[in-house]
């Protein structure tokens with residue numbers, strides 16, 4: 001691969017909503033960009049992070065100090081483009097070295113017009129976000145006056161109250177088929193609120209034919225697929241705005257169709273059950289989050305990307321309009337609710353990413369659990385109450 005091409009002589013600045021500024025050099029495209037600043041603690045998987053649609057309108061700081069080491073390939077993206085609105089790294093790798101690499105990370109950021117910055121103090125920045133919370137920010141290579149840039153940050157949109165799934169979803173439905181040699185066992189309707197490419201693949205590997213539907217799909221559209229199960233994906237934005245998706249979720253629960261939700265899908269299930277959601281101070285983003293499965297006590301190391309969470313009773317089953325439910329998973333770092341399970345209906349969800357892109361694979365059995373639920377339900381469909 002060619003050596004790293006960054007022009008480290010081009011100054012850039014990162015300004016946060018609370019006025020804190022970090023000076024550094026341009027990495028990627030030049031220009032100016034806005035978003036909510038968050039940090040990702042993954043030691044690996046920068047391509048999967050950059051292309052995860054849930055990062056839409058967020059400026060992502062990588063806590064791993066060296067980024068770009070393996071370049072960029074055409075196999076690992078989780079969607080058709082980079083979605084982060086800005087990228088903060090400590091030290092861009094000077095060379096890309098991997099047999100799969102097609103080009104350098106910086107070339108890719110430039111090709112896709114993604115503005116980034118290299119700063120010496122990603123650790124100081126991360127500690128600042130940890131102590132003061134995720135907040136609005138801007139990166140600029142064009143505005144050198146930080147107070148002017150700060151004014152623009154204060155005028156930029158907040159993540160709280162943002163409805164963004166429509167901006168990242170597929171425009172028209174498409175189908176992901178099981179790979180050759182794998183028989184089709186189930187039909188799944190997947191509501192794309194920002195779905196990652198690996199998710200339908202994980203289902204297809206298990207014999208699911210997955211019809212991916214646009215976020216704008218109504219409950220009728222979803223039920224018209226006549227699927228064995230319905231999946232609600234991850235996605236960007238504030239779950240408090242997702243009224244349409246909550247209504248669709250309720251229709252699926254009313255129909256008694258098996259349901260599995262991931263991340264945004266977990267928040268939508270929570271809301272459909274009558275629970276509230278709230279914004280976390282700095283969220284969970286990375287591939288190393290420990291989650292406890294409540295009923296077994298087993299701990300899984302899991303991939304996360306969420307800034308909001310469901311507010312649910314963690315001390316045992318509780319009543320909902322759909323019968324009893326329980327919190328199935330809890331984060332060991334901060335006791336945040338990481339999963340929900342209905343006890344009287346075939347529906348469950350997790351706040352994290354069992355599709356594991358990038359890794360780890362501890363939670364892969366959740367896809368098998370969804371298939372088991374569809375198999376059980378097909379054998380003896382429970383009449384909707």
Ligand SMILES: NC(=O)CC[C@H](N)C(=O)O
Nearest residue numbers: 054234235263264307308
């Ligand atoms: N990955 C996701 O689905 C994220 C859900 C939601 N946007 C959050 O930040 O919590």
